[in-house]
Amino acid sequence: MTGPAALGELLRPLVPRVLGVLVRRYGQFDACEDAVQEALIAASAQWPAEGVPDNPQGWLVTVATRRLTDLWRSESARRRREESLALREPADAAAVAGPGEDRPSDRDDTLTVLFLCCHPAVSPPSQVALTLRAVGGLTTAQIAKAFLVPEATMARRVTRAKESIAAAGSSFGEPAAAEYTERLRVVLQVLYLIFNEGYTATSGTDLQVPELAHEAIRLTRAVRALRPDDGEVAGLLALLLLTDARREARTGPGGELVTLAEQDREHWDRAMIAEGAALIGRTLGRGPVGVYQVQAAIAALHDEAPSTETTDWVQIAQLYEVLQELAPSPVVTLNQAIAVSMVDGPTRGLELLDTIAGDSRMRQSHRLDAVRAHLLERAGDPAAAREHYRRAAARTASEPEQRYLENRAARLD
Known part of the structure; x- marks a missing residue:
């Protein structure tokens, strides 16, 4: 059995x-x-x-x-x-x-199938759905449940993805050398998206969907086995391991959100941390530095510190500057503001947040208000902090995040 x-x-x-x-x-x-x-x-x-x-x-x-x-x-x-x-x-x-037959097990087409699923003609949501079906082996119903959407909606995404691939006239095989790097970048981005949805669900009653995070790690390991010398593949795997190592400590007994500063680090997975830190340690400096390598280095500094207070925030802030040079984005600035605030104080962090306040990419996210509220609270402005906590709570579809933000606001009444 x-x-x-x-x-x-x-x-x-x-x-x-x-x-x-x-x-x-x-x-x-x-x-x-x-x-x-x-x-x-x-x-x-x-x-x-x-x-x-x-x-x-x-x-x-x-x-x-x-x-x-x-x-x-x-x-x-x-x-x-x-x-x-x-x-x-x-x-x-x-x-x-x-x-005497060419046995199927003699050839591993995992990366080739991933390239096809992550074809540029396919939209990102459909890339994720098709990857989980065609490479991860999940059924449409399982994927729909993980993303909290109706099965019919997810089925349409899968269908659209396959129709887009057919319309593009894509053949089975690795892309031409000229487009290989870009296609691999998309593959890694899709795996990162799958992990992020598993690590912090964008909506629903649960903070995490562990099955998605585990599947992203498994698939990244498969890509790593096929491309052991690629620094960004190694960087992504290290980042996922170092991040997922904190999973058990991220929620309390009732499923409530526990922030990094409040987590019991004894519950972190030390074996995963050791594997991820060793991997990024072997990778950095041996070739071109990419965004996943830098993020993995930041995650390693968090994981290897005994506490928030003893974390090397200076080095983390410097690494965020490197990340801004490699791939500038408001999300990077958001995280950079937190690191800078730990080095130079919350006022400096708030100044950085002001630089992305008008960015259209942040208008639908709750994170800008959440980080601003945190820094305002540290800066001694409880009234303003309370207002931004409430704004953030109203914008998130994740019930654990919503409860956390509302509780933070209530403490400041």
Whole structure:
């Protein structure tokens, strides 16, 4: 018997490999991805009762191939497609894993599938949804639940993503050298977005969705295994490990938000911190410095400090200056303001916040008001702090964040 958790751990790494086999053999990414999803459903139903086959990947390829055959036989161009399949399909389905055959396990298409899911023709929300399905092996229902949207909404995102890929005429394979760097950047950005939604959910009753954070880390590890010499891949993995190490300490007994300064650091995952710190320590200075490497270095300084008071805020503030040079944004300024306030006082932090007050990218976010409220409270202006805490609470859709901000405002009454 195989439990759901163990089955998920077995199936998920196989998903992009199976999809890669099918797309290389038959083309039509959208149909192949649907077939893989059906094969996963079949495995989830059969393997717990019948046992895991000797060659799980070959089993999935065979079942998915049969689903494709059934699909194409039902279409109007049945005869033409069947003739094409007859020429391209192995003589025997068992030959997928037979002696002398190019076994599917000999090739890992994880990064190639990621490149396809993160095609520039696909919108960021759809990139995330398709990545979680085609590479992460999650069902549409699971993704919808994690993002707190109706399943029909998430299904439309997946469909639009596959339609966009088809319309762009994308072929299966790594992008040309000229666009490789940009496509890898998008892949890493999508994995970062998935992690962020898992680490701090944008809406709902729970602060975190651990399944999403874990999946982002797993997929980043897979990319790292395929690109061990890429500094930004290493930087992202280090950043995710160093950040997720604090997860258990971020909520109280009732699910309430616990800020970094208030967290019990004894509950931080020291093994993850050690792995992340060692990884970024080996990476920095060995090649071009990227945004994920810098963020990982900042996270390492937080994680390795015994307390907020003993944190090396001077170095953190300096690293935010580097980050501003690499990728200037209001979010970087927001975090930089906190670090600078710990070095030069809250007034200096508030001055930095003023530089992004009119930025349109911050108007829908609650974070600018939340950080301003925190700095105003430290600066000795409780009335203004209370007002900004309330504004921030009204703008967030996360119930734990909302409760935290409202409680901070109430303390200043």
